[in-house]
Amino acid sequence: MYKFAPFLLSLTFLMTGCSETDKSSDALKSVELHEENIQTIKELREENARLQEQIIQLQENVHSEELRDNLRETLNMTFKLIDAMESGDIAYIESVSSPNVVISKNSSTMIIYNAGHSYEVDILKGIQWDEFEFRGYDQKDADHFMLFIAKYITTKGSEGNIAYEFSFVRSPEGNWLFDGYIS
16 A cells, blocks of 8 residues: 555646646636737727727718818709709700710710710609608719719509719819719
8 A cells, every 4th residue: 555655646746736737827828818808908999099080080071161062062953953854954954064974865865974984874854852862972082072862762562762873073163063873
């Protein structure tokens, strides 16, 4: 029985040593995890501060007088264009259009030239004002503005929307010109 005593004593020391190593390893992992959490919190706070600055900038842009003027001018022009299309007032459409818009009087269409390609759209007809809704806008830069509107439609029990994207470009004189639409 005494022959096994040194073996048991050695085994006890080994097991005690392993458990201390495990505790030390767990403590080290805990410290590393804590440091990672601190770094993550720091990164999140920096991201939060950056996003708050962006929100403030966006709020300032929304309240910008120039942006409001651009939105008002292009929205009014859109309504006048829709009215001119409905009444067939080609002269008005041509007077407020950029060189990228060519009106084909015979086929009641417009050919829009944009970025090296062209497409043809119909002159809008049969539009009721109460069917339209404003969807938004995008001012890409000081010389390009886009309005998004939609026409609410119902046909044989189904409902839907037709979305329109009206584009405007600023002329050298500083006026907005109709630069086409897509639906």
